[in-house]
Amino acid sequence: MDLLDRIDALIAERHLLKHPFYADWRAGTLPREALQDYAAQYYAFESNFPRFLSALHTRSDRPDVRQALLENLWDEEHGEANHAELWLRFGEGIGTDRATIRGAAHHEATARLVETYRRLSAEAPLAAGIAAVYAYEAQVPEVAAEKMDGLRDRYGVDDARTLAFFALHSTLDVEHSAAERQMIRSLAPSPAEEEAALEATGRALDAWWSFLDDVRAHCPTPVA
Secondary structure, three states: HHHHHHHHHHHHHOOOHHHHHHHHHHHHOOHHHHHHHHHHHHHHHHHHHHHHHHHHHHOOOHEEEEHHHHHHHHHOOOOOOOHHHHHHHHHOOHHHOOHHHHOOOHHHHHHHHHHHHHHHOOOOOOHHHHHHHHHHHHOOHHHHHHHHHHHHHHHOOOOHHHHHHHHHHHHHHHHHHHHHHHHHHHHHHHHHHHHHHHHHHHHHHHHHHHHHHHHEEEEEEOOO
């Protein structure tokens, strides 16, 4: 298998939709308070994600790579309806307020997730940092679609304002992840760079699973 096949195999093995928290989401067995806590914890990553892209952009000496990263960064952060704002609207739609989301204390695994991505985007070889971003964004379209279905079918949440974050990401990250595949392929020509990209992918996936483990462990009532 080539590098991207190996990365995709790692993602398939640890796909987020295999995690019990998202299985519970789709089944509608999470208490509403768990969704609210998830909204607050996930915001810690979402609000920092543009900074990870910016760090990668700054470190690249290739105009084509910088342009691809800049397009992703622009999509994330520009305008009144930027992605962090759309996430806050989701939180409001499930019954929490933006001040609570912004001011929430972070679980230990939430802090580790953010720090993992900070280190990989700022310190790892460039292809490895992009591989960590790809490990997330390659899954987002399918995950976002499943979350929307669960919210509509199990929680009675069907207004466009609340679902806008997921509706957008169910399509937009198809483009982002395709661009990341091209960057990884061109930036990791040596065996050492390939191994670094694989290691970063694994670290990112582990951090995401730990994050979901922690959110699930903080559910205020047992999952039915």
